[in-house]
Amino acid sequence: MLKLSNETKVGILTVVGITLLVLGFNLLKGKSLFSHNKTIYAVYKNVNGLMPANAVQVNGLVVGSVSNLEVKDKDASQILVTLTITKKIDIPRNSVARISSDLLGTKTVQVDLGNATEYLQSGDTVYAATDGSMTDALKEQLNPLVQKLQGTLSNIDSVLLTVNAILDTTAKGNLQDAIRNLNATMRNFTHTSASLNGMLDPHNGNIQKTFDNLAAVTGNLKDNNQKITGILDNAEKATGALANGNIDKTLQQLQQTANNLNQTIAKLNTTDGTAGLLLNDKKVYNNLQYSLGNLNKLLEDLRINPKRYVHFSLFGKKDKTKPLPSDTAAVQQ
Known part of the structure; x- marks a missing residue:
C-alpha cells in the first residue's frame, strides 16, 4: 500500500479546497460548470441597482441569472450586463431584456419575447430597456397629489391674505359692531320666543283662549242648528216666492x-x-x-x-175809513 507523506496530503487537500472554492464562487454568481449555458449581453444606461446573481425570467420562469456588470469602453452611460441562460430556450432576436423590480426592491431581468423567426445565439446582444423604479412609480403617483396640494396651499394662502386684508382695524371694528348687533338680535329673538311661549301656553295663552272662543262659537252654532235651518228654510221660501211672482x-x-x-x-x-x-x-x-x-x-x-163793501145805514151817515195795518207798517219802514 502506497504511503503518502504529510506534505502530499496537504497539497491534495489544498487543491481540492481551491477547486471547491472556485466552484462555489461560480455557483454563487449563477454559473454552472456542468451544463451547456448560453451567454447574451445587454447594454443599459441605468441598471437601477441590478447585481450579479439576480434572476433572468421569461414569462415568470427563471431561465438564468446575471453573471456580470461592467462599464463598456469606460463610458458610464453604457453598462454591459452579461446574462447567462441556463434553460434550453430559443429567444427571438427582437426580444427585449427589461430590468424590473418587485415591491421588496428585488431586481430581475424580464425577457419579453419578440416574434422574429431568427433566434439569439451565445455572444449576441439583446435589446435592453429599464422599467421605472419603485421610487419613480411613487413619484408618478404622487406628482398629481403634490400638484393638488400645491394648488390647495396656494388657495389657503390666498384665503389667509384675504382674511388679513379684511381683518384690518376698520374691519375689526365693523365685525365687532356686527357681533354686538347679532347679540342684540338674539336677545330680541329670545324675548320673541318667550312671548310666543306665553301665547302658546295651554292654560292662559291667547291662542288657547282663541281656540276656546272658537269652540264656544261652534258649540252655539251646533245648539242653534235647528233655528239656523229654519231661517235658511224661510229664506229659501222667500226667494222661491220672489222667483214665482x-x-x-x-x-x-x-x-x-x-x-x-x-x-x-x-x-x-x-x-x-x-x-x-x-x-x-x-x-x-x-x-x-x-x-x-x-x-x-x-x-x-x-x-x-x-x-166799505157792505153798507147798511138808515140815516145816511158814512163811517170813516181806517188805514190798513200793512200800509201803516210800510209807511213806518
Whole structure:
C-alpha cells in the first residue's frame, strides 16, 4: 500500500479546497460548470441597482441569472450586463431584456419575447430597456397629489391674505359692531320666543283662549242648528216666492212709471204749460206774487173796513175809513 507523506496530503487537500472554492464562487454568481449555458449581453444606461446573481425570467420562469456588470469602453452611460441562460430556450432576436423590480426592491431581468423567426445565439446582444423604479412609480403617483396640494396651499394662502386684508382695524371694528348687533338680535329673538311661549301656553295663552272662543262659537252654532235651518228654510221660501211672482211685470210697470216721471219733469223744465211757466218764467211768478199781495190786501181791507163793501145805514151817515195795518207798517219802514 502506497504511503503518502504529510506534505502530499496537504497539497491534495489544498487543491481540492481551491477547486471547491472556485466552484462555489461560480455557483454563487449563477454559473454552472456542468451544463451547456448560453451567454447574451445587454447594454443599459441605468441598471437601477441590478447585481450579479439576480434572476433572468421569461414569462415568470427563471431561465438564468446575471453573471456580470461592467462599464463598456469606460463610458458610464453604457453598462454591459452579461446574462447567462441556463434553460434550453430559443429567444427571438427582437426580444427585449427589461430590468424590473418587485415591491421588496428585488431586481430581475424580464425577457419579453419578440416574434422574429431568427433566434439569439451565445455572444449576441439583446435589446435592453429599464422599467421605472419603485421610487419613480411613487413619484408618478404622487406628482398629481403634490400638484393638488400645491394648488390647495396656494388657495389657503390666498384665503389667509384675504382674511388679513379684511381683518384690518376698520374691519375689526365693523365685525365687532356686527357681533354686538347679532347679540342684540338674539336677545330680541329670545324675548320673541318667550312671548310666543306665553301665547302658546295651554292654560292662559291667547291662542288657547282663541281656540276656546272658537269652540264656544261652534258649540252655539251646533245648539242653534235647528233655528239656523229654519231661517235658511224661510229664506229659501222667500226667494222661491220672489222667483214665482210676476217680477218681470212689476219691473215693467216700475220702468213705465219712471218714464212718465221723467216726462213730467221734462215738461216742468219747459215753458209750455202753466206749471212750467210758474217754475221757469220769473215774470209770471212776479205777477202771481203781486196778485197774491193785492188779494191779501183786499182781504185785509175787507176785514178792517167791512162797511166799505157792505153798507147798511138808515140815516145816511158814512163811517170813516181806517188805514190798513200793512200800509201803516210800510209807511213806518
